[in-house]
Amino acid sequence: MDQDRENGTALQPKFDAAGLITGVVTDAATGELLMVAHLDAEALERTIATGEAHFWSRSRGSLWKKGETSGNILRVVELRIDCDQDALWIRATPAGPACHTGARSCFYRRVEDGKLVDER
Amino acid sequence: MDQDRENGTALQPKFDAAGLITGVVTDAATGELLMVAHLDAEALERTIATGEAHFWSRSRGSLWKKGETSGNILRVVELRIDCDQDALWIRATPAGPACHTGARSCFYRRVEDGKLVDER
Numbered sequence: 001m002d003q004d005r006e007n008g009t010a011l012q013p014k015f016d017a018a019g020l021i022t023g024v025v026t027d028a029a030t031g032e033l034l035m036v037a038h039l040d041a042e043a044l045e046r047t048i049a050t051g052e053a054h055f056w057s058r059s060r061g062s063l064w065k066k067g068e069t070s071g072n073i074l075r076v077v078e079l080r081i082d083c084d085q086d087a088l089w090i091r092a093t094p095a096g097p098a099c100h101t102g103a104r105s106c107f108y109r110r111v112e113d114g115k116l117v118d119e120r
Numbered sequence: 121m122d123q124d125r126e127n128g129t130a131l132q133p134k135f136d137a138a139g140l141i142t143g144v145v146t147d148a149a150t151g152e153l154l155m156v157a158h159l160d161a162e163a164l165e166r167t168i169a170t171g172e173a174h175f176w177s178r179s180r181g182s183l184w185k186k187g188e189t190s191g192n193i194l195r196v197v198e199l200r201i202d203c204d205q206d207a208l209w210i211r212a213t214p215a216g217p218a219c220h221t222g223a224r225s226c227f228y229r230r231v232e233d234g235k236l237v238d239e240r
Contacts, residue, residue, distance in 0.1 A: 006221060009229075009236045022156055024144050031151030033200075036142055036207040048231070080153075081236065082226040083219055087156040089227045099203055101126060106202040107209045109129075111168070116129045116201065 006083050013044060014086040020056055021086055025098065027105075028077035028091040034098035035106045037066075039088065051076050053090055072096035126203050133164060134206040140176055141208060145218065147225075148197035148211040154218035155226045157186075159208065171196050173210055192216035 005012050013021050020038040027034055039047065042063055043054040053074035057064035067073030074092040081088055099106040109116040125132050133141050140158040147154055159167065162183055163174040173194035177184035187193030194212035201208055219226040229236040 009238070011231055011234055011236055022142060024153060024156060026146075026151075026153060031146075033144060033146060033153075033209050036144060036202060048234070079231040080227040080239075081229055081231055082156060083221050083223070083228070084226075087226075088231075089153050101203050103203070106204075106207075107200040108203070109201055111131055111199040111201055111208075114131055114168070116131055118129070119200075 002084070005085050011081065012085055013041070013081065013088075014084060015041065016086070020058075021088060023053070023055060023088045023090055025053060025074060025090045025092055028093055032105055033107055034074075034092070034094060034104070044088070047076060047090070048079065053092060066098075067095060070096065070100075072098065074098065122204070125205050131201065132205055133161070133201070133208075134204060135161065136206070140178075141206060143173070143175060143208045143210055145173060145194060145210045145212055148213055152225055153227055154194075154212070154214060154224070164208070167196060167210070168199065173212060186218075187215060190216065190220075192218065194218065 040056040157175040160176040
């Protein structure tokens, strides 16, 4: 265990082999889990600097400001990091649906008896 | 885009190159983000079969029932999956602190002005 990373006050994000850290976004008002995406060092830097969530798009292979085309940006209310600093919790105010499908949250389906039940 | 994976009712988890899928655990009662960990196919199967959260421990390289030694199990209230089926949302009732540090949540530090502020 890295005691300093767990107990310290220094931000030392542990990026994985691909240079990414997991970002979990919840709605700051309702607590609902909106989406999970990944941030590289630049995305984290821009998220902190601008107060708007940025990610690394693994499919496009580029920096991705959430909402840059849809307008559905995520304004950061609070940013937290976990014990071993390999996951970020972004509490945000969403300007619109967080999911590219138009759903409020990407987690619109419940797993039940091995099947998925749509909750939209 | 895989339309079937996004809109279908079949559970088709998209495991990464290491055979893992991200699992986000929130407290079903309070909505608080408790922890982020990873599940392999067996961990997902056991989570569904037992109603208790199981993960793949990347540090130990083995199946890990959360709470197997501490007793702080996570009883699953609802399981959801995201649009592209590469992340799971586990809404759970925690039997105790979710973090190995003894904190209720692993996300006990807030990022502020490039430093971490302990909220415990």
